[in-house]
Amino acid sequence: xxxxxxxxxxxxxxxxxxxxxxxxxxxSVSKYLNWFQQQPGKAPKLLIYAASSLESGVPSxxxxxxxxxxxxxxxxxxxPEDFATYYCQQSYSTPYTFGQGTKLEIK
Amino acid sequence: QITLKESGPTLVKPTQTLTLTCTxxxxxxxxxxxxxxxxxxxxxxxxxxxxxxxxxxxxxxSPSLESRLTITxxxxxxxxxxxxxxxxxxxxxxxxxxxxxxxSGSYRFDPWGQGTLVTVSS
Numbered sequence: 196x197x198x199x200x201x202x203x204x205x206x207x208x209x210x211x212x213x214x215x216x217x218x219x220x221x222x223s224v225s226k227y228l229n230w231f232q233q234q235p236g237k238a239p240k241l242l243i244y245a246a247s248s249l250e251s252g253v254p255s256x257x258x259x260x261x262x263x264x265x266x267x268x269x270x271x272x273x274x275p276e277d278f279a280t281y282y283c284q285q286s287y288s289t290p291y292t293f294g295q296g297t298k299l300e301i302k
Numbered sequence: 303q304i305t306l307k308e309s310g311p312t313l314v315k316p317t318q319t320l321t322l323t324c325t326x327x328x329x330x331x332x333x334x335x336x337x338x339x340x341x342x343x344x345x346x347x348x349x350x351x352x353x354x355x356x357x358x359x360x361x362x363x364s365p366s367l368e369s370r371l372t373i374t375x376x377x378x379x380x381x382x383x384x385x386x387x388x389x390x391x392x393x394x395x396x397x398x399x400x401x402x403x404x405x406s407g408s409y410r411f412d413p414w415g416q417g418t419l420v421t422v423s424s
Contacts (some may be wrong), residue, residue, distance in 0.1 A: 204346075226385075241410060246408075289354065289364075293350065295348045
């Protein structure tokens with residue numbers, strides 16, 4: 196199995212801050228990398244696919260980059276609705292493993 | 303508009319078999335490149351990918367659970383069924399199904415169903 200490791204596990208930030216979350220794969224996944232946002236009690240929502248492609252309807256303050264083993268999700272200017280948990284997922288080979296999540300909290 | 307909804311028991315006893323149904327609309331599971339996956343999330347924990355069935359009936363399973371899982375599809379009913387045998391309290395989780403499509407260089411898991419909480423307890 197490909198292991199996905201996110202950092203940090205939790206993060207405190209303020210509205211308007213720029214934040215970056217990192218995801219590292221235990222072996223290359225090319226650009227087969229998804230990012231999801233999950234609000235409490237809700238199903239995950241796809242934000243970014245193919246490492247850097249923005250899902251339709253997702254605000255442009257979200258961006259993704261990387262390839263191979265190292266990836267980042269950046270939120271350029273945090274909004275109140277962005278405080279949630281974020282997960283990366285590789286879709287390069289099954290099992291399509293997820294990272295352990297990054298909880299973004301209000302400072 | 304694509305929608306999915308999970309249904310099944312909310313409580314099962316240890317050693318029992320869990321059967322969950324994902325009923326979807328807005329797409330066909332006979333369309334090339336399309337699939338339906340199952341993912342679970344224990345309370346307060348991370349997401350865990352379980353299994354996936356593709357339009358051509360190709361099936362993939364998590365190796366750690368493969369001996370206990372079966373996924374099937376009924377294209378005429380727009381349903382995908384997940385069966386998990388020998389349930390244990392550690393299998394207590396919210397179970398999600400998701401629409402999966404290959405395109406633009408990635409497998410996209412979007413959208414997801416609302417999820418169904420399954421508790422394993424005697």
